[in-house]
Amino acid sequence: MTGVLEQRTVTTEPVAGILSRVIGRSPELRVEAFDGSSSGPSGAPVTVKVRSPRALARLVSAPGSLGLARAYVTEEIDVDGDLYTGLRAMAEVTLHSIPRKEQLWLARRLLPYWREHRMPPPDLEARPRGLLHSKRRDSQAIAHHYDVSNRFYEFVLGPSMTYTCAAYPDADATLEQAQANKYALVADKLDLKPGMRLLDVGCGWGGMVRHAAAEHGVRALGVTLSREQAAWAQAEIERQGLGSLAEVRHLDYRDVPDGVYDAVSSIGLTEHIGKAHLGSYFRSMLAKLRPGGRMLNHCITQPYRPDHRHTDPFIHRYVFPDGELEPVGTIVTAMNQAGFEIRHEENLREHYALTLRDWGANLERNWTDAVAEVGLGRARVWRLYMAASRLGFEMNNIQLHQVLGVKLHADGSSGFPLRGPHGAY
CATH class of the missing domain: 3.40.50.150 (Vaccinia Virus protein VP39)
Known part of the structure; x- marks a missing residue:
């Protein structure tokens, strides 16, 4: 996705640093955020771009792989470079989500974004009804x-x-x-x-x-x-x-x-x-x-x-x-x-x-x-x-x-x- 990154609307810690702590720091991975912050080597083959404060609101409502996925599906987070390479660089989060302790830490820091930008999940999510496996x-x-x-x-x-x-x-x-x-x-x-x-x-x-x-x-x-x-x-x-x-x-x-x-x-x-x-x-x-x-x-x-x-x-x-x-x-x-x-x-x-x-x-x-x-x-x-x-x-x-x-x-x-x-x- 191309376009101008959205401007920051609330005051908090630099977004790139917060996200880098969660997904891990790798020489293959750089994080850039809408607030102008960045983390990771400038020559990294993959750059994760946090384009909207709505992405952070999703991480509060679902502080793990689901929140990250929702933000990616809705283009609020994008990836420049090969997605598989990026996921491999953050393999622990990709395969096992974010540990509970880190989820709580993340939610506390991103709570202002949730208060201002919370929204329902994307309508692509399945919600089957009835008795399980009927x-x-x-x-x-x-x-x-x-x-x-x-x-x-x-x-x-x-x-x-x-x-x-x-x-x-x-x-x-x-x-x-x-x-x-x-x-x-x-x-x-x-x-x-x-x-x-x-x-x-x-x-x-x-x-x-x-x-x-x-x-x-x-x-x-x-x-x-x-x-x-x-x-x-x-x-x-x-x-x-x-x-x-x-x-x-x-x-x-x-x-x-x-x-x-x-x-x-x-x-x-x-x-x-x-x-x-x-x-x-x-x-x-x-x-x-x-x-x-x-x-x-x-x-x-x-x-x-x-x-x-x-x-x-x-x-x-x-x-x-x-x-x-x-x-x-x-x-x-x-x-x-x-x-x-x-x-x-x-x-x-x-x-x-x-x-x-x-x-x-x-x-x-x-x-x-x-x-x-x-x-x-x-x-x-x-x-x-x-x-x-x-x-x-x-x-x-x-x-x-x-x-x-x-x-x-x-x-x-x-x-x-x-x-x-x-x-x-």
Whole structure:
């Protein structure tokens, strides 16, 4: 954002010094404020610009990552230079917010700004209503993030229209190669063969459904709570001539019709289910599988869960309302207690950092068109969330795990080979 910085309207300490104490001092970071104050080296690659006293009022009402995010989304704080580099320079605040003691210190010093400039939160924040993880509320939460604009997602995700972690075969692979490799990896773990039936829950824009049908001759049904995803996916299925094998429906996973499937893939759904519902979710998936059928669960997890850890409020309000991340041990335990035998597990967190890097590059390359499609505020939400999430995966603040389970035969046999491809099983 360009333009003249707003003049100071209240008397207080230099703003740049206050903010620098909160976000940390780094040789890569400079702070400049509307009151003329500055902090940090003049040659820093990234400059945080506090353009309005309203930014400080937001930091009083939400003195942590949420307040900073609100100010960024509304352009009251801007960043000159690469946003990811800036967030990495203030990694402690980016990943863990501001400590409670510092929040109180900050609120005391910025209280005059709040008294003069307080305002409601931006209207981009999600506020789903109803019982947590009820069908109605889950539908609202999914619509907030996924029913934005298919065209916008095309700008960000690229031709694959895949909004889940890719699997990079090597460091030089493109995003499209990595997404195709991810689907091949899932298909390999599920041992997909022609004529099998696959259920893909939380199918997004149908990437796994189309891969299973086109590459393996599998009859695949995908379900998603997003109307826009379902419409786009079904149209793409027809365009590719896969209608005799593949289908995507706008449907809650709890309403999937009964049937016997050979395999279930769940790629990026568990985060939306909630810990209290994991048991019933995995039991319902087990009931839909034939003996010997496999389930691959792919989801974001926490590496640990101290009592004070909660979903980041920025992510909760702007990106994934009602999302819940659990440690991988919780996922494995829930699958096991539902009746699955766990056969394989792996962490792909470095791959998700690379995926977010490439999504972020897509967004910047298509920035003008993306802003025209969804507005500047929403585009800035995405820019911020992808850069911060990339950092989170790199620094092991969040992880991405694939867990493979099987429904055993009555005699306890699994149908697995003694060793799978590359010794994976």
